[in-house]
Amino acid sequence: MIVFVKLLLAHLIGDFILQPSRWVVHKEANKITSKYIYFHVLIHFLVAMVLLWDLDYIQMVAIIAVSHYIIDLAKLYATPYFKLKSIPFFIDQLLHLIILYICAYYTDFWSHTVTLFQRLDWGLITALVFVSFPSAIIMGKLLEAMSDKIELDHKSLPNAGKYIGIIERLFVLMFIIMGRWEAIGLLIGAKSVFRFNDLKESNNRKLTEYILIGTLLSFGLAIITGIIYVTF
Structure with missing residues (x-):
């Protein structure tokens, strides 16, 4: 070694x-x-x-x-x-x-x-894979009806939201495995601060609600995955 x-x-x-x-x-x-x-x-x-x-x-x-x-x-x-x-x-x-x-x-x-x-932890590998692209696809399907009603008046990087979601879910899963639940609250707070200015300038209630639902859904999938992993 x-x-x-x-x-x-x-x-x-x-x-x-x-x-x-x-x-x-x-x-x-x-x-x-x-x-x-x-x-x-x-x-x-x-x-x-x-x-x-x-x-x-x-x-x-x-x-x-x-x-x-x-x-x-x-x-x-x-x-x-x-x-x-x-x-x-x-x-x-x-x-x-x-x-x-x-x-x-x-x-x-x-x-x-x-x-x-x-010696590989296949349960952990499965959890990591699930909170990445599979979760992103699942969220896309769940939010599909809402996304059609959102009008975006600004440009963003291609697939930026998807990759941000994957990274945040990986962090949440890691924090749960480490038993650091308070860090998840800090992560939510940090994301809220970064999003606040965009939402304030857009003054779009539908966009605000869409982002809020997407964020909670993303964190929820990661938390459920983490709980299942540490439990079983």
């Missing part, structure tokens, strides 16, 4: 702390001919070796460094084909983590992976 944690720390330091923005720009422009991609890989190698502080791991770290170079290079050439630049970024990070995991547990990879899955 400690080997994986140190490798993960080395990755975070190398990818997010010791990689200046100008390096990233230069790599994107010059790709394989950029000198900074080689500096970047070398930094990853050195940081990992310093954190592990054991020459017995040099071969493993070298494999990680080479794989890091290949993955980063593939991302540089693949990124222009993606409309959303965040997609290749997250794919890149996922592949790095998989390599780190495989290298850290290569001696008992299969047994460790099986044990890891056996």
